[in-house]
Amino acid sequence: MRFFEIFSTGKRQKILEHVLLTEDPSKPLGVDDTARKLKLSKGLVSKYFELLAGEGIMRKYNKFYLDQSNHLTRALRTLLSLSLLKIPEAVEDDVDLLEVLEGVGVYGSWAKGENVVGSDAADLELWMKVSKNPGDEAINDAASRISENVPEGSGVSVIVLTPHKVRLMREKNPEMHSRLKHESIVLWGKGI
Numbered sequence: 001m002r003f004f005e006i007f008s009t010g011k012r013q014k015i016l017e018h019v020l021l022t023e024d025p026s027k028p029l030g031v032d033d034t035a036r037k038l039k040l041s042k043g044l045v046s047k048y049f050e051l052l053a054g055e056g057i058m059r060k061y062n063k064f065y066l067d068q069s070n071h072l073t074r075a076l077r078t079l080l081s082l083s084l085l086k087i088p089e090a091v092e093d094d095v096d097l098l099e100v101l102e103g104v105g106v107y108g109s110w111a112k113g114e115n116v117v118g119s120d121a122a123d124l125e126l127w128m129k130v131s132k133n134p135g136d137e138a139i140n141d142a143a144s145r146i147s148e149n150v151p152e153g154s155g156v157s158v159i160v161l162t163p164h165k166v167r168l169m170r171e172k173n174p175e176m177h178s179r180l181k182h183e184s185i186v187l188w189g190k191g192i
Helices: 010-022 031-038 042-054 071-084 087-092 095-100 136-147 163-172 174-183
Strands: 058-061 064-067 101-107 124-130 156-161 185-189
Touching: 010 031, 010 042, 010 071, 031 042, 042 058, 042 064, 071 185, 087 095, 087 101, 087 136, 087 185, 095 101, 095 136, 101 174, 124 136, 136 156, 156 163, 163 174
Parallel strands: 124 156
Antiparallel strands: 058 064, 101 124, 101 185
């Protein structure tokens, strides 16, 4: 994959974010419509769509392009989605939260690159590992700051993991514990 060409300009990244983060992958995309929405030239969008098709990220279908929905699109969607999250800024501004916060991670559809607009999988699922529960207000404030950069239509849910809760989960729900431990991406601090 020619990563340099895919991410070589801000305009190309803007197009890729539009394709993978704001459009329904089951619907075909047209060059004209995409250029108009993004206020870019048709030539730029057309050339870039051809590059994405050549790299296996999109495929051409008549005059339109479709998201390939493969391992490449999932990996790129994960990368682009996580780049939107400003976790350090969201958690490091709260001194009280920072005293007890040990780690923040993402799991579910966002960790797998399956966060598709307009589906149940669009929501951001986070865990926050804490030494003790800082209270609902601190967690809700952090979640609100994080959600400022989440695409429209995506909700944010947070699981607060105290040492006691992790121990209970390991004993009573080992599948969930394993999923959080092995299938999540640590965004800040320590893992589970």
